[in-house]
Amino acid sequence: MISAGSPDPTDGDYVEIWSPASVTASWEQTLLDLSAYHGQTIYIAFRYEGSFAHTWHLDDVSVSVQTPPTKTLNLTDVRLEHLFVTGTGGLMNQAYNAGGPQYTAPTADVIIVELHDAATYATVLRTYTGVALSQTGTASIPDIDLPDGNYRITIKHRNSIETTSMLPVDFTGAIVSYSFGTQASAYGNNLKLIDGFYCIFGGDVNQDGQVEGLDVSEIENGVNAFSTGYLPIDVDGDGSLGISDYSIWENNNNT
Incomplete structure (x- = not known):
């Protein structure tokens, strides 16, 4: 009993x-x-x-x-708009600080990956921070200790729009793969087509889920303070603040 x-x-x-x-x-x-x-x-x-x-x-x-067997999640086609380089077949630049690349090649930048309950999205089951995103748009998360089932995948980045898989993803088996390579792969078709590749929208500096006036205010404050480095307000990721940071924000403002 x-x-x-x-x-x-x-x-x-x-x-x-x-x-x-x-x-x-x-x-x-x-x-x-x-x-x-x-x-x-x-x-x-x-x-x-x-x-x-x-x-x-x-x-x-x-x-x-x-302990249930662990899983590995392999993500592909995760491209960040602000690092994307046209004419390179889908490659991204590395994010810079004031002195050079923030991370060792081939890492472009790091992202946060969340796994959400399929029925109740507000329930975050696992969060993985500092996930290395390669310049080709791949990322891998080993040792996921979740049972077989369906989960939604959410990608977060320091100055990009939060992006979630269109449908719950089947996590049956030891290896799980998911591609954000089509517009239909993201919830709400929330990806931007650039040079034949779908990218995650950039410019959400304050991480409130939208690109709007509050973001550009923070960029302007950084420009006035002559800020440099690996900063959320450095929208284009080149380690300094300039017109290209404004351009990304302006193109996505209230999109």
């Missing part, structure tokens, strides 16, 4: 989860699945029901955790 409430058997919280089909005179091993009580404090009790035995015995009662 098991209880997720009180350990007192007289409180009526215990429910029967198993009973033997018959009574034998030899030892029997029984394995019970307690996954329905994952994350809860539980109490386990044993009750003898019978009229003929003077004694009964239990031996080696233990509870163990079985």
